[in-house]
Amino acid sequence: MPLVELVNLRKEYKTLVAVKGLSLTLEPGDIFGFIGPNGAGKTTTIKMLATLLEPTSGIARVNGINVAENPEAVRSLIGYMPDAFGVYDDFKVWEYLDFFAAAYKVPKIDRPGLIDMALDLTTLTEKKDAYVDELSRGMKQRLCLAKTLIHDPKVLLLDEPASGLDPRARIEIKELLKELKAMGKTIIVSSHILPELADFCTSVGIIERGELIVAGPIEAIMKQVLGGRVLEIRVPDIDREKATALLPSVEHVKSVKRIGETLRVDYSGTLDDQSEVLLALIHGGVRVQSFAEQDTDLEDIFLRVTKGLVA
Amino acid sequence: MRFPENPVLTKELRTRMRGTRAYWILFAYVGLPSLIVFLTYATYTAFQSGNGQNAFQLGKVFYSTVFTIQALLVGIITPALTAGGVSLEKEQRTYDLLSLSLLPRRGIILGKLLSATLFVALLLTASLPLASLCFLLGGIAPSQVITAYVLLLSCAFLYGAVGIAASSVAKSTTNATSLAYTVILILFFCTLPLAIAGITGPFGGNGVGLTALNPIGAVSSGINSEVYFGLSLSPWLPALLVNGMLGVVLTVAAIHRLEYPRSDRTPLLRTLCAAFTLLLAFFLYGFTAPQAAGVSGNSLMAVSILTLLATTLIAAIFATGDGLPTSGGLIRLIFDPRRLRTGDAASGLLYGVLLVLICGAVLYIGTTNSSRPASLRLVLLSLSLLWLLGTLGIWFSAAARSRWAALTATLAAAVVVSVGPMCTQITVGNSPRRPTVLDNLLYLSPFPAASELSGSGSKSLRTPALLFQAPFRMVTPALYGLLGIGFLGLAERARRASRTVVPPAS
Ligand SMILES: Nc1ncnc2c1ncn2[C@@H]1O[C@H](COP(=O)(O)OP(=O)(O)O)[C@@H](O)[C@H]1O
Numbered sequence: 018m019p020l021v022e023l024v025n026l027r028k029e030y031k032t033l034v035a036v037k038g039l040s041l042t043l044e045p046g047d048i049f050g051f052i053g054p055n056g057a058g059k060t061t062t063i064k065m066l067a068t069l070l071e072p073t074s075g076i077a078r079v080n081g082i083n084v085a086e087n088p089e090a091v092r093s094l095i096g097y098m099p100d101a102f103g104v105y106d107d108f109k110v111w112e113y114l115d116f117f118a119a120a121y122k123v124p125k126i127d128r129p130g131l132i133d134m135a136l137d138l139t140t141l142t143e144k145k146d147a148y149v150d151e152l153s154r155g156m157k158q159r160l161c162l163a164k165t166l167i168h169d170p171k172v173l174l175l176d177e178p179a180s181g182l183d184p185r186a187r188i189e190i191k192e193l194l195k196e197l198k199a200m201g202k203t204i205i206v207s208s209h210i211l212p213e214l215a216d217f218c219t220s221v222g223i224i225e226r227g228e229l230i231v232a233g234p235i236e237a238i239m240k241q242v243l244g245g246r247v248l249e250i251r252v253p254d255i256d257r258e259k260a261t262a263l264l265p266s267v268e269h270v271k272s273v274k275r276i277g278e279t280l281r282v283d284y285s286g287t288l289d290d291q292s293e294v295l296l297a298l299i300h301g302g303v304r305v306q307s308f309a310e311q312d313t314d315l316e317d318i319f320l321r322v323t324k325g326l327v328a
Numbered sequence: 329m330r331f332p333e334n335p336v337l338t339k340e341l342r343t344r345m346r347g348t349r350a351y352w353i354l355f356a357y358v359g360l361p362s363l364i365v366f367l368t369y370a371t372y373t374a375f376q377s378g379n380g381q382n383a384f385q386l387g388k389v390f391y392s393t394v395f396t397i398q399a400l401l402v403g404i405i406t407p408a409l410t411a412g413g414v415s416l417e418k419e420q421r422t423y424d425l426l427s428l429s430l431l432p433r434r435g436i437i438l439g440k441l442l443s444a445t446l447f448v449a450l451l452l453t454a455s456l457p458l459a460s461l462c463f464l465l466g467g468i469a470p471s472q473v474i475t476a477y478v479l480l481l482s483c484a485f486l487y488g489a490v491g492i493a494a495s496s497v498a499k500s501t502t503n504a505t506s507l508a509y510t511v512i513l514i515l516f517f518c519t520l521p522l523a524i525a526g527i528t529g530p531f532g533g534n535g536v537g538l539t540a541l542n543p544i545g546a547v548s549s550g551i552n553s554e555v556y557f558g559l560s561l562s563p564w565l566p567a568l569l570v571n572g573m574l575g576v577v578l579t580v581a582a583i584h585r586l587e588y589p590r591s592d593r594t595p596l597l598r599t600l601c602a603a604f605t606l607l608l609a610f611f612l613y614g615f616t617a618p619q620a621a622g623v624s625g626n627s628l629m630a631v632s633i634l635t636l637l638a639t640t641l642i643a644a645i646f647a648t649g650d651g652l653p654t655s656g657g658l659i660r661l662i663f664d665p666r667r668l669r670t671g672d673a674a675s676g677l678l679y680g681v682l683l684v685l686i687c688g689a690v691l692y693i694g695t696t697n698s699s700r701p702a703s704l705r706l707v708l709l710s711l712s713l714l715w716l717l718g719t720l721g722i723w724f725s726a727a728a729r730s731r732w733a734a735l736t737a738t739l740a741a742a743v744v745v746s747v748g749p750m751c752t753q754i755t756v757g758n759s760p761r762r763p764t765v766l767d768n769l770l771y772l773s774p775f776p777a778a779s780e781l782s783g784s785g786s787k788s789l790r791t792p793a794l795l796f797q798a799p800f801r802m803v804t805p806a807l808y809g810l811l812g813i814g815f816l817g818l819a820e821r822a823r824r825a826s827r828t829v830v831p832p833a834s
């Protein structure tokens with residue numbers, strides 16, 4: 018049984034359809050990166066999953082439990098971190114965690130230990146007795162993460178956990194997410210920026226205007242979207258014309274583009290075939306300065322997939 | 329037995345006393361009455377020569393001063409403590425996380441309300457030394473002081489409940505706060521005449537009841553007794569029951585209002601409202617209705633005005649809502665008794681009928697035989713008014729699809745319909761007014777009909793210009809009936825229109 022399952026999930030606001038029939042399944046241990054520009058419907062989807070919004074139609078299940086039918090049961094399974102949240106004034110860090118532990122019905126005797134553990138994980142131990150509103154933005158973000166962990170949920174829903182943070186705090190959040198991954202949590206993490214998620218997600222979904230455009234394991238998506246590799250070839254000025262003419266006739270080359278000093282080749286062959294391109298160039302008398310496979314990352318996928326669709 | 333833990337209560341109590349604010353409130357709460365008591369003492373001694381008798385007098389003056397000021401302070405402080413309860417959490421963006429936890433909704437509301445009430449209890453405790461000054465001087469029984477404290481605490485609960493209900497309804501804390509203070513001012517000034525009557529002695533020979541509803545009356549009339557349908561009660565008991573019940577109704581309404589996933593508490597809420605209506609009907613009719621001692625036309629008028637006012641409020645509150653259900657026939661939506669469990673405007677009309685019948689039953693059973701025909705006619709008139717305003721409310725709800733717009737419009741229409749026609753009767757100077765066609769508007773207002781309820785009612789309003797020579801009490805209900813049918817037609821049209829506006833799901 019999948020741990021998280023969305024079937025044709027749809028949310029309509031008065032005049033606007035924010036999420037249009039979204040389907041998705043996640044297995045235990047998956048880290049799902051939910052990527053899309055602002056206003057794409059990430060928060061709306063996550064909130065429906067978190068039992069904060071009622072879906073207009075469709076089904077969302079966590080651990081087999083329908084979110085709309087039994088929200089109470091789902092709530093103990095999920096830890097939700099909103100994209101924008103506040104903290105109580107006049108409240109100390111440990112009191113904040115104790116409050117939520119109590120609200121999640123964690124037995125009184127277990128609380129101090131759990132609080133210390135959560136603080137340790139989020140490296141906030143020193144701030145235990147500090148007032149919450151005196152924390153920096155990054156610390157508040159980590160405190161909120163600590164709060165989502167306090168009742169040991171199976172699924173974490175993190176809505177833009179690193180937004181608005183400086184680079185250092187971003188890295189800290191990333192490290193924290195890696196630790197959570199190591200702990201075996203299933204995580205849905207959203208972001209409008211890709212590199213943020215690239216290194217620790219097992220799968221990603223790109224959402225735009227309420228529709229999931231592509232979803233799946235990262236490698237599979239790369240293949241699906243790019244259909245292969247991109248080769249970057251650098252040749253001297255005088256040979257450039259020759260190379261441009263010659264390349265399209267090589268097997269598996271789909272297109273050649275000149276970008277500044279380099280030629281960019283979309284290549285659909287295997288890694289072994291790739292050397293044929295270099296061979297063909299050299300046989301053709303082209304002096305090759307460099308020949309490299311371009312690092313394709315999520316950024317490219319994102320740009321390709323969402324090209325022209327951004328509102 | 330262990331109390332179930334309420335984290336919200338713990339949190340509120342913990343943070344309430346942090347910082348200096350709580351201490352300033354405490355300081356002001358004790359300081360202000362002390363200062364005024366001191367000034368009272370100073371003026372008192374300036375005019376009186378001291379002897380033993382005067383100490384008693386002074387004790388009474390102190391008592392009423394100390395508790396009247398406290399009553400006002402409780403009224404000012406409590407709603408401020410709770411009016412941000414829900415809305416502030418939303419504004420600070422802490423509400424989502426709170427509502428996502430396993431805390432039940434009632435835990436959130438009750439925690440907030442209880443912590444505010446406990447804080448007021450603390451303030452009341454702090455005023456004990458001042459109150460004991462009254463004992464020192466004599467003239468005041470300990471039971472008086474104890475009832476005063478109990479009633480102040482019940483007022484704190486009620487005002488806190490008003491605040492938290494406003495907070496769960498309003499969009500912002502500013503709105504919630506002004507809504508709460510408005511409601512409390514209305515409650516205060518509506519009950520003030522009773523309190524004053526309780527202090528200065530009854531009006532016009534009839535007994536007065538519910539004198540302790542108002543906190544001012546609560547602290548001053550601790551030793552009187554009130555008579556309801558021949559039942560003699562100490563004033564604190566009815567006050568405790570009515571204020572407490574109203575507080576409970578408002579608290580449940582606040583819990584009911586918290587949004588998705590909303591556990592529908594309509595049946596509970598409607599049952600509580602019915603119980604509150606019964607309670608209020610018993611106490612209000614208890615001292616205004618014609619008693620065995622003697623039928624008085626004056627008190628019948630008072631009963632009529634009370635009943636018609638209650639009917640108006642019932643129609644405006646229950647027969648309005650955010651639009652109507654789009655499926656099913658309108659007639660079935662309104663008259664199907666199974667739909668009493670739902671909270672929409674259409675089912676509110678039948679529920680209103682139930683409430684008016686409850687009032688009617690209390691009135692009928694409570695009054696003397698000779699005034700029973702009049703009470704029956706009054707119930708009939710009320711039901712027709714309910715039909716008129718209820719159908720109007722349903723129409724407004726279907727057209728505006730906003731509860732607050734419909735409620736306001738219905739109330740406004742009620743005021744125009746009942747008071748407007750009476751304005752045509754205003755005469756200037758001594759010259760008798762000449763009958764005009766406008767006199768026919770009188771059929772629209774329930775008051776001319778009400779004035780004819782007792783068979784011997786005045787005929788002064790009947791002028792030759794009227795279309796029908798039948799009594800108002802017959803024409804008016806018939807007119808209301810017809811108008812109501814018209815409003816239902818309009819409601820159905822508005823409902824159809826709103827159904828087609830909704831964009832088809834693509
Ligand atoms: N309460 C609401 N009422 C109406 N429209 C809303 C509401 N919340 C969000 N939206 C709209 O729904 C769309 C999706 O929003 P959101 O899920 O917050 O996007 P994201 O989190 O991907 O930035 C946006 O166009 C937004 O304006």
Ligand SMILES: [Mg+2]
Pocket residue numbers: 056059060061100176177
């Ligand atoms: Mg968002």
